[in-house]
Amino acid sequence: MLGWNADPGVVPHNTVVHRVSHPLGFPQVYSRSFINTTVGQCTGATRPGYLYSTHNLGGTFGGSSGSPLILPGGQMVGQLLGRCGPDPSEGCNPANSVVDGAFSESFGTEIPFLTGMGFGPCVSGPTTLCLHNNRFRVEVEWETSTDQGQGVILNKLSDSSAVFYFFNPNNAEMLVKVLNACVPPFNRYWVFYAATTNVDFTVTVTDTQADVTKDFYNPLGRAALPIQDTQAFATCP
Numbered sequence: 001m002l003g004w005n006a007d008p009g010v011v012p013h014n015t016v017v018h019r020v021s022h023p024l025g026f027p028q029v030y031s032r033s034f035i036n037t038t039v040g041q042c043t044g045a046t047r048p049g050y051l052y053s054t055h056n057l058g059g060t061f062g063g064s065s066g067s068p069l070i071l072p073g074g075q076m077v078g079q080l081l082g083r084c085g086p087d088p089s090e091g092c093n094p095a096n097s098v099v100d101g102a103f104s105e106s107f108g109t110e111i112p113f114l115t116g117m118g119f120g121p122c123v124s125g126p127t128t129l130c131l132h133n134n135r136f137r138v139e140v141e142w143e144t145s146t147d148q149g150q151g152v153i154l155n156k157l158s159d160s161s162a163v164f165y166f167f168n169p170n171n172a173e174m175l176v177k178v179l180n181a182c183v184p185p186f187n188r189y190w191v192f193y194a195a196t197t198n199v200d201f202t203v204t205v206t207d208t209q210a211d212v213t214k215d216f217y218n219p220l221g222r223a224a225l226p227i228q229d230t231q232a233f234a235t236c237p
Contacts, residue, residue: 002068005075006107008048013037017053018070021080023091024063031058031098039097042084043167044142044149049126051078051100059092065141069100077103081141082148089145099148122208126152129162131178135209136189138176142166142201144220151201166199173197174224178205182236189233191216195224203227210235 011017015035022028033053041047051069060067060080069078078100082088085096105125122130122137127150129138140151151164154172161177174195181190191205191214200220206213214232218224 002070003073003075004103004107005071005077006104008102008104010071010075011035011051011077011102016056016072017077018072019060019067019080021060021064021067023061026061026063029058029061029064031060032056033098036097042097042099042149043147044127044152045081045084045099047102049102049105050081051102053098053100055092055094055096055098059090060098061091069103079103079106081150082143084147088148122206129153129156129164129176131160131162132180132189133159135207136178137204137206137208138162138178139204140164140166140174140176140201141204142173142197142199144199166197166201174201174203176203178232181230186230187234187236188231189235191229191232192227194226198223205232207233207235 013035017033017035019031020028033055036052036054039052065080067080068076070076081099081101083096083098087093088096121134124130127139142149142151151166154163154165154169156162160179163172164174165171166173174193176193179190181188193203198221201218203216212233212235216227
C-alpha cells in the first residue's frame with residue numbers, strides 16, 4: 001500500500017530515510033538514517049545495486065531483512081539487507097553502515113507484485129540465477145561475524161545449474177542445481193547443492209510458476225552439508 005520510486009536520483013547523499021522494521025523477538029522498531037554515498041562498500045553489496053546509510057535514530061536488528069526504506073513523502077526506495085562495519089552485530093551503532101537493496105535496481109523483478117500482474121518469470125541478474133526457462137529463481141545470502149552479502153553467479157553451467165562465489169570470483173563457494181525429475185515415480189523438481197564453506201548462508205529457491213519458495217540454511221561455523229532434496233517441488237510439469 002506504500003508508494004514507490006525507482007529513480008536512483010531521488011536518494012542523493014544525506015537524504016533522510018525512515019524505516020519501521022519487525023526484528024525477531026522484538027516489537028516493531030522505528031529508525032531514521034541518512035543516505036551516505038561516500039562510505040566504503042561491503043563485500044558482495046556494491047553500488048548502484050545497494051544503498052548505504054548512517055543511523056541517526058534507532059536501529060535495525062536480525063530478522064528485519066526486507067523492511068522497506070521510505071522517503072519522507074512515503075515512497076519506498078529500498079529494502080533492508082543488513083549491516084556492515086566495525087560491529088555489524090550492534091544494530092544501533094552509528095559506526096556501522098545500514099545496507100538496503102536499491103529499489104531502482106530490483107524494480108524490474110518486483111513490478112509484477114506491485115501492479116497485480118501475478119508472480120511473473122524470473123529476471124536474471126548478477127545475484128539472481130534463473131533456471132528452466134526462467135521458471136526457477138535461485139538466490140543466496142551469506143553472513144560472517146563481520147560482514148554479509150549475496151552470492152554472485154560465477155558461471156552458469158546449464159539451464160539447470162550454476163556456480164556461485166561469495167567474496168572473490170577467484171574462489172568459487174557452491175554449486176546449485178534444480179533438476180527436472182517430472183517423470184514417474186518421482187514427479188518432482190529436485191534441488192541439489194554442494195558448498196565448500198562454513199559461513200552462515202541461506203539458499204532460496206522459488207518456483208515462480210507455482211509461487212512456491214523453499215529455503216535451505218547453514219549456520220555460521222558449520223561445514224556446509226551437501227543437500228539433495230528430491231521432494232523440493234511437487235509442481236510438475
